[in-house]
Amino acid sequence: MLGFLQRPVVVTADINLNVVALTVVGLLSRLWRLAYPRAVVFDEVYYGQYLSFYMKRIFFLDGSGPPFGHMLLALGGYLGGFDGNFLWNRIGAEYSSNVPVWSLRLLPALAGALSVPMAYQIIRELGFSHCAATGAALLMLIENALITQSRLMLLESLLIFFNLLAVLSYLKFCNSQKHRPFSASWCFWLVLTGVACSCAVGIKYMGAFTYLLVLGVAAVHAWLLIGDRTLSNVRVLCHLLARAVALLAVPVLVYLLFFYVHLVLLCRSGPHDQIMSSAFQASLEGGLARITQGQPLEVAYGSQVTLKNVFGKPVPCWLHSHQNTYPVIYENGRGSSHQQQVTCYPFKDVNNWWIVKDPGRHQLVVSSPPRPVRHGxxxxxxxxxxxxxxxxxxxxxxxxxxxxxxxxYVDYNISMPAQNLWRLDIVNRESDAAVWKTILSQVRFVHVNTSAVLKLSGAHLPDWGFRQLEVVGEKLARGYHESAVWNVEEHRYGKSQEQKERELELHSPTQMDVSRNLSFMARFSELQVTGGRREARPGSQAKHRGR
Incomplete structure (x- = not known):
């Protein structure tokens, strides 16, 4: 037991001086004077904006790819103590003293430097000579484009690093397969292959090509295993399961983990909120969450609500009306009903509020107890x-x-009776008795008399409509389309029967202690669907606020 005290402890190690030399030279070429130039270069102006959002934990949506690469850049900023306060508005702008330029560029530089010895090892794992491997690594070392992008706050060197790591890991796994299958090193390299593939895809979707390459080679190897008569059926099954878990399940879980961390970090309301659903916005601190926190969950008869169109194109907007009426004659000579205009308005406004009324009663207040509105x-x-x-x-x-x-409807005492009954259709209901819920329910309004569906056409009305968006009754609506779907965003229980008191009530928010949370998978799915949809508010609409 105490034999180690009687004999010296000897540790032997094989050091490949080629790898050491390539690593050192790679680090020197990428890290030397890394903070030069101390100015915004090329796409640093683009990635820097998202870096600042991470530092301030403000939600953003980048349609160019998954968030893992941005998070790695943000890690460099975090390690350097960056507070996110810098205006990334133009290429060539001098960095202020609070920007740790060296730290921000460190991780891309390290990734670029380590790619050099990794290229050497890949060639060696393929069975080529040290001379060939050294030549390949030297090509990686002296390539101007690789050096340049490695020395800046860009994602390309990170992507190349994980692509090479995925290939190297799988090659080492294959070589372990020949000698010691199911050993610790065999399992390590197999799992690392899946993780590296997921990291590559998590930086840019171009990493999927490397992932597909690895899957293709793994599929060929799996097919050869199935035909290997020296292996028992149980052992073949274990091989296939191990590959399925490491190359399919692990990458998916790691990819989801990137988005989970991304959403945990970006917990505050930001400039890209409006293109997300009301439920997503309400899950963020500040912004809509500050308005909707504690709202009643179930919509009841007498509820005061704002209705947001789910489609969100060309801009997010709310069902709106105002005192102005449609022109008697349009520019093209067609006539109108001269009724009060109904539009979709892309700004918060008191004229966005509507009261849900029971056709069989005159009251415009919520009864006690509240009577919830249900599907149908x-x-x-x-x-x-x-x-x-x-x-x-x-x-x-x-x-x-x-x-x-x-x-x-305006009653002009002419032969045009009111047709103001609407049937509620909850499109995401779980049962036919589903209750209409704030934020969570997506609903359609089907006109009882004509079966037309309340829909956002997306067209901008002329000046008489204040350039707001047209809302129509679509008679031929079949199936599901988001332009005909609405959700309640702001909600309160109406208490005032008199109009003057009700107007004051509409101007003042109410708070009730009902909380709602959107699950991670729901937010993840919405991020995938929404993608890069980021619309700016048209300047022509801003001047009409408050109509």
Whole structure:
């Protein structure tokens, strides 16, 4: 037991001086004067913006790829003590004293430096000579483009590093397979292959090509294993399961982990919130969450609500009305109903509030206890500020003549009766008795008289409509389309029956202690679907705020 005290402890190690030399030279070429130039170079102006968002934990959406590469750059900023306060507005701008340029560029530089000895090892694992491997590594070392991009805050060197790591890991796994299958090193290299592939895809989607290459080679090797008569069926099954777990399950889990960390870090409201759903926005600190926190969950008769269109194109907008009416005659000579305009407005406004009314009762307040609205119920929507009912009839819409005009009904004592009954269709319901819920429920409004569906056409109305977006009744609507789907974003239980008191109520938020959380998978799915959709507010609309 104490034999080690009687004999010296001897450790032997094989050191490949070629690898050591290549690593040292690679580090020197990438790290020497790394902070020069101390100015924003090329795409640093692009990645730096997201780096600042990470430092301030502000949510953003980048449609160019997954978040892992951005998080690695942010790690460099975190290690350097960067606070995110720098205006990334132009290439060539001098970095201020609070920007740790060396730290921000460190991880790409290390990745570029380590790619040099990794190229050497890949060639050796393929069975070529030391001379050939050294030549390949030297080509990586002296390539100007690789040196340049490694010395800047860019993602390319990180992507190349993980691509090479995936290939090297799989080659080492294959060589371990020949000698010691199911050993610790065999398992290590196999799992590392899957992790490296996921990291490559997590930086840029171009990494998927390396992943597909590895999967293709692994599939060929698996096919050869199946035909190997020297292996038992159980052993072949173990080989296949190990490869499936390491090369399929592990990359998926690691990829999900990137987004989980991404969403945990970016927990605050930011400039890209509006293109996300109301439920997603409400899960962030500040912004919509500050407005909707504690709202009633179930929509009841008498509820005061704002209705946001789920489609969000060309801009996110809310169902809106105001005192102005449609022109009697449009520019093209067609006539209108001259009813009160109903539009979709891309800004928060008191005229976005609607009251959900029971057609069988006159009250515009929530009863005690509240009576929730369910799928299939027939309701009336009353505009909060004008108390006129949402209406549609067989009159052509102003810009979409194949659809019906949507208005708030004005009684002109003519032969055009009100048609203001709407059937609620909860498209994401779990049962036919589902309750209409704030933020969570996605609903359609189907006109009882004509079966038209309330829909955002996306067209901008002329100046008489204040350049707001047209809302129509789509008679030929079949199936599901997000332009005809709405969700309640802001919600309160109405308490005032008198109009003057109700107007004051609409201007003041109410708070009730009901919380709602969006699951990680729901947010992850929305990020994949939303992608890079980032629309700017048209300047022509800004001047019409408050209509």
């Amino acid at each position: 119920d027939v309701v009336q929507l009353v505009h909060g500020m004008t108390t006129r009912f949402l209406n549609t009839h067989d009159v052509a819409a102003p810009l979409s003549p194949h659809s019906q005009e949507v208005s708030c």
